[in-house]
Structure formats: structure tokens, C-alpha cells
Amino acid sequence: LLHAxxxxxxxxxxxLVSDETWRDTLHAPQDTVLLSPAEMLSDRVTVVTDLAGALLPPGWPAAVARFPAG
Structure with missing residues (x-):
């Protein structure tokens, strides 16, 4: 489905915009293959992710976007 x-x-x-906020949340890591659209098509995908869960206190909203070069 992702490839199509x-x-x-x-x-x-x-x-394309890929929201990867919950990318590292796995329920069965042995049964899951993570594949980001940015890994398949890095020059056309903007990746958005959230910093709050790992790096900031609760309630402090923060996010990061990685844009393609160019």
C-alpha cells in the first residue's frame, strides 16, 4: 500500500508529508518492519515528529520537521 x-x-x-510521531511505538517489534516514506523517496518527503514524549516535560508541545534538500 505504501509503495503504491x-x-x-x-x-x-x-x-509528501509523513507524520512519524508514533514511529517508535511498537506492540510486537519482532513482527513489525518499519519503513518510512522518507527512506523510499527522500527527495519528496517531509517528515514530522514530536519531541515532547522523549525530550520535554509533559504539556510542552514541540515538533520537528525534516525537509528534503533543495
């Missing part, structure tokens, strides 16, 4: 979605977006010339 990326192909369709690239075909339309779209910039």
Missing part, C-alpha cells in the same frame, strides 16, 4: 501511494504521489508531482 508513493508511486501515485510522484506521478502527480506531489510533495
Amino acid at each position: 501511494t508513493l508511486e501515485a504521489a510522484v506521478g502527480e508531482g506531489l510533495q
Whole structure:
């Protein structure tokens, strides 16, 4: 599904946004393969993630976006 979605977006010339806030939350790590759209198509994907859970006190909202080069 992810591969087909990326192909369709690239075909339309779209910039993609991947919300990876919960990326590291796994319920069965041995049964899960993590694959980010940014790993497949790094020049067309903006990744958004949250810093609050790991790096800030509760209630302090903070997020980071990684944009493609260029």
C-alpha cells in the first residue's frame, strides 16, 4: 500500500508529508518492519515528529520537521 501511494504521489508531482510521531511505538517489534516514506523517496518527503514524549516535560508541545534538500 505504501509503495503504491508513493508511486501515485510522484506521478502527480506531489510533495509528501509523513507524520512519524508514533514511529517508535511498537506492540510486537519482532513482527513489525518499519519503513518510512522518507527512506523510499527522500527527495519528496517531509517528515514530522514530536519531541515532547522523549525530550520535554509533559504539556510542552514541540515538533520537528525534516525537509528534503533543495
